[in-house]
Amino acid sequence: MSTVEITRAACALSSTIKHLSCNRRFHRKRTFIPHNFSDFRRPGRIRTFTVCMSSASNPLEVCVKASVSTPNKLGDCPFCQRVLMTLEEKYLPYDVKLVDLTDKPEWFLKINPEGKVPVIKLDGKWVADSDIITQSLEEKYPNPPLLTPPEKASVGSKVLPAFIGFLKSKDPSDGTEQALLNELSFLNDYIKENGPFVNGKEVSAADLSLSPKLHHMEIALSHYKNWSVPDSLPYLKTYMKSMFLRDSFVKTCAAREDVVTGWRPKVFA
Structure with a gap:
């Protein structure tokens, strides 16, 4: 078996374990999680949905870029994806608000006058910038740990x-x-x-x-x-x-x- 095949098999097994584990939590909490964002059909240009992956009681609100091609889908911001991946890897519950950056709503500009995403609400305050957000998540939710040693943190940064x-x-x-x-x-x-x-x-x-x-x-x-x-x-x-x-x-x-x-x-x- 090649390295790629081994990697694919390992990732598939990991995903299955996570899926089964999360399903048990979902069943107990009676929480419905869509397989894709198009399962939500609410009117307006801001789509909100909950992704619950832990026993935490209060989902974190996070604003990210909305797709320009497909309703109710995540947009193409790598910095937003970084934050969402961090939440996923830490099994934290979160509410996503998909923001149309071509027509930013007033409530979003009040949260972040610069009009940039991602933005997340932590301890009652809205925090911007993916570097600050991920660092804050690591400090507030240290397990499972994702901290990269300082001497390795800049690998690939160029x-x-x-x-x-x-x-x-x-x-x-x-x-x-x-x-x-x-x-x-x-x-x-x-x-x-x-x-x-x-x-x-x-x-x-x-x-x-x-x-x-x-x-x-x-x-x-x-x-x-x-x-x-x-x-x-x-x-x-x-x-x-x-x-x-x-x-x-x-x-x-x-x-x-x-x-x-x-x-x-x-x-x-």
Whole structure:
């Protein structure tokens, strides 16, 4: 059995265990959780639903970007996905409010005048910025732990700007592709020596930040540049597949068409 097949099998088993465990909680609490966001058909441009994954009594309110292509779906914000993945990995209950960023409602602008997502309500106060949100969640809900050691926290942090630089480039010889390859090669070598995840055997906050960005990179560069991660980086490719198969990633992942649409302004700027 190949490494990828083993990874897929392990992820599938993990997802099954989580699903069965959560189902027991749901049955006891008589809570209905949809398999997808389209199960909710409420009027208006803000869609609210509850995802309950723990015995905590008060779901956390979190505002995230709404899909521009499909009603009642999550939008294409990797920073929102990072926060939602953190909530999923910590089995915390949460209420999602999908916000149409092209027509922001007044109540949302009162919460965050800058009009940016994600925003989450913690201890009665609205907190913005995915870095601050995930750090606050780790401090308030330390188990299961997702903290990445400081010396590893910045692993892969240069991938996003390198990806954007290459995506925006109009000159094939300007070095932006090579700059991205350099960052991906570093990440590949790091995973080879320290993996399978950034912090070793267990998923940590660094993986939840990095994986949505890698997913956006994969989709956008495939669509606009006909480019993909080269086979010469096998450890990185296995890492990406492993993260993209995690239950927390699948549940919080934006539709491909939203990712493509979201990056279009960068390409044609």
